[in-house]
Amino acid sequence: MELKERSFDSLSDKDKRKILLSGGGIIFDILGGLLLLMGLLALAGGAGISCLVLIIPALLLIFLGVKKLFWKKEKQRDYIISRLYKQSVKVQKKNGIYTSKEEKNRMRFEEDPLFHDKVMNSVHKNEDAKYDARIHRIEAKKQKLIKGRISKIQSISNARWENICGGKLMYSPVEGKVRINQSETVFSSIKGAELNVENSYRIETHESGKARKHASLGGAVAGGLLLGRVGAVAGGIGLGKTKTNSISTSNSIPTCNHLGVMVNINGFMSEILLISHTVDQSSITYASAQRDAQEIITKLRLLAQTPVPETFPKVEEESSVLDLDAQITEAEKELEAAKADTPKYETPEKYRPVPEEENIEKQGFKKL
Numbered sequence: 001m002e003l004k005e006r007s008f009d010s011l012s013d014k015d016k017r018k019i020l021l022s023g024g025g026i027i028f029d030i031l032g033g034l035l036l037l038m039g040l041l042a043l044a045g046g047a048g049i050s051c052l053v054l055i056i057p058a059l060l061l062i063f064l065g066v067k068k069l070f071w072k073k074e075k076q077r078d079y080i081i082s083r084l085y086k087q088s089v090k091v092q093k094k095n096g097i098y099t100s101k102e103e104k105n106r107m108r109f110e111e112d113p114l115f116h117d118k119v120m121n122s123v124h125k126n127e128d129a130k131y132d133a134r135i136h137r138i139e140a141k142k143q144k145l146i147k148g149r150i151s152k153i154q155s156i157s158n159a160r161w162e163n164i165c166g167g168k169l170m171y172s173p174v175e176g177k178v179r180i181n182q183s184e185t186v187f188s189s190i191k192g193a194e195l196n197v198e199n200s201y202r203i204e205t206h207e208s209g210k211a212r213k214h215a216s217l218g219g220a221v222a223g224g225l226l227l228g229r230v231g232a233v234a235g236g237i238g239l240g241k242t243k244t245n246s247i248s249t250s251n252s253i254p255t256c257n258h259l260g261v262m263v264n265i266n267g268f269m270s271e272i273l274l275i276s277h278t279v280d281q282s283s284i285t286y287a288s289a290q291r292d293a294q295e296i297i298t299k300l301r302l303l304a305q306t307p308v309p310e311t312f313p314k315v316e317e318e319s320s321v322l323d324l325d326a327q328i329t330e331a332e333k334e335l336e337a338a339k340a341d342t343p344k345y346e347t348p349e350k351y352r353p354v355p356e357e358e359n360i361e362k363q364g365f366k367k368l
Helices: 011-020 024-043 048-070 073-093 100-112 112-158 215-238 284-304 319-340
Strands: 162-163 169-172 177-180 183-187 190-213 241-264 268-275
Touching: 011 048, 011 073, 024 073, 024 268, 073 100, 073 112, 100 112, 112 268, 112 319, 190 284, 241 284, 268 284
Parallel strands: none
Antiparallel strands: 162 169, 169 177, 177 183, 190 241, 241 268
């Protein structure tokens, strides 16, 4: 039957249902019906719940066979037109009418709604993927710049601070600040610094002495009985009495239980702790702490007399940070422009109509 005679509008409701049930639908219904009949017979024969093994698959097959009848009208129409187009192609081929592959693609794209949707869905997917990738790339670039700015600010800020005694005291000559126990204050707030030490001592006792052994008659006799003359001598020595003379001496060892530097910050005391457990004053730890304490006190007294800068450049105003700010602004503009440049879903070139001067007559094909 020619395509124009099988157009969608000329089909009866019966013909439409027939097409909707084609493509395996009728086969599913037949198989489902047979299984359902077998299941019902098994149920009638007393099979009980085990008959569900037949009934459930039967209902599923029947549903698969008739599900197209429950589609929306627009979806049913597209399916029917697609089937009509495929039938028309078979008719044209049977009648010996052939067209080029390029022309077939264009005609199918134009006449087959399911194929048209498939092509355009692929176009949408590809263009959306490109759009998302572009947005993701620019956002990643922006985030990298932001993290770089934070890192740069931290680096510049850290470079402004100098440390004394391994970081026990920190000060910034650029900002005129001192940091004690993670608390910051300006140089002029330092009102004094002094050593805070708690010394003690411990007692160390030493004992020394000599021991002498005296020969025993009983031991000599016992040894002689067992081993003869040699045994008698050995027995006398080994079994003799021992006499010990000992001398005990005690020494007082100086120790330090606590050592720190007390800093007066506008009347409030804050301690820089250097030793918090008992150590000998002769130890390296004590000597090192003493040196650190003196160095800290000297530096604090010097800082207290150092003028606080009235102004100083903010970290955020450093040229390297401002350069990153400019790059972040550019990235934000680029991102905004990229988001505004929404995907354009153009028909692939091979499916576009051929210009009139290049158009080849579509032999035997007429639009549905």
